[in-house]
Amino acid sequence: MIIITRKGVTDEELDHIRERVETLGLRTHVSRGEHRTVIGCVGDEERLRTIPLLSIPGVEAVHTVLKPYKLASREFVAGQGSRIRLGSCDVGGEELAVIAGPCSVEGLDMLRETGHRVRSAGAKALRGGAFKPRTSPYSFRGMGEEGLEILARVREETGLPVVTEVMDTRQVDLVASYADVLQVGARNMQNFALLSEVGRIRRPVLLKRGMSATVKDLLLAAEYVMSQGNPNVILCERGIRTFETATRNTFDLAAIPVLKQETHLPVVADPSHAGGRRDLVAPLSYAAVAAGADGLLVEVHPDPETATSDGDQSLDFGEFEGLMSGLKAFAAAAGRTLNPLAAASVSG
16 A cells, blocks of 8 residues: 655655654555655554545645565656666666676686776676576586675776676575675576575576566566565566577567566666677667666677687677667667767767
């Protein structure tokens, strides 16, 4: 249930409304807009029906939220949508947020070179896996804490915030001590214990859609994180599993505008995993931006042929710079900006 306050509601009235709701055992979430404030009520809504909410000073309207994902629902906020700070930009804001880097951290030199090159091309954050979920237990599964230390060191040198995956509840505190954004991968999207644990940590969470998950499943997974008190969730469309074999996954382009209608949370796309081929990264990126994505997650490697994982879908530096240059027109058409200073340095 959401309570919409009158224009000009005072802090005292707002506190009183929240106290009345919380004395019934529900939790409140306040979203302040330019003209109205929305109070989201989470818990047993039947208890609220026992009190005349409209008679409380400052209350203008009361609405029931029928969607099961209440905190993630667009009705739960006042305004256009949530923005999550990522270094020098807001994911969900006017500027397109591009997160780039290798699938796996392989060493300091390669990550340092990658960090400087993607930053000069206009990336807003550096991605890289220290712990890697692999289908085969014999595949390279990351450098662990050493990889986290390398990410932190490159962040110091480049100024780029770090995005890296956490796979286990036992890793959350460790990864959070190094990373700026905790990524929950597709295989863990419905690992509810992990979702609750990252909800406890006040770090932004980049939540990838599961390979067989519906949009509703994704939003309910976000609800797990948010229900623990962490509102900073970034949703990621990375392709789903279908009968198609021409690509690694099937990029669900329609999910982006659907999510933008259903939730206030920012939405990014991962064209690298969606297509699984480097030649598809640029066209899928353009399509995602045109569909309304707030950002992109792109795999970039100094030498994709020698990458320890996902080399087939990784761009080299020249290809990434070309992608960033090509994105400018699509970003402008979608009403977005794309770091003009960085774009100028690439073209120069």
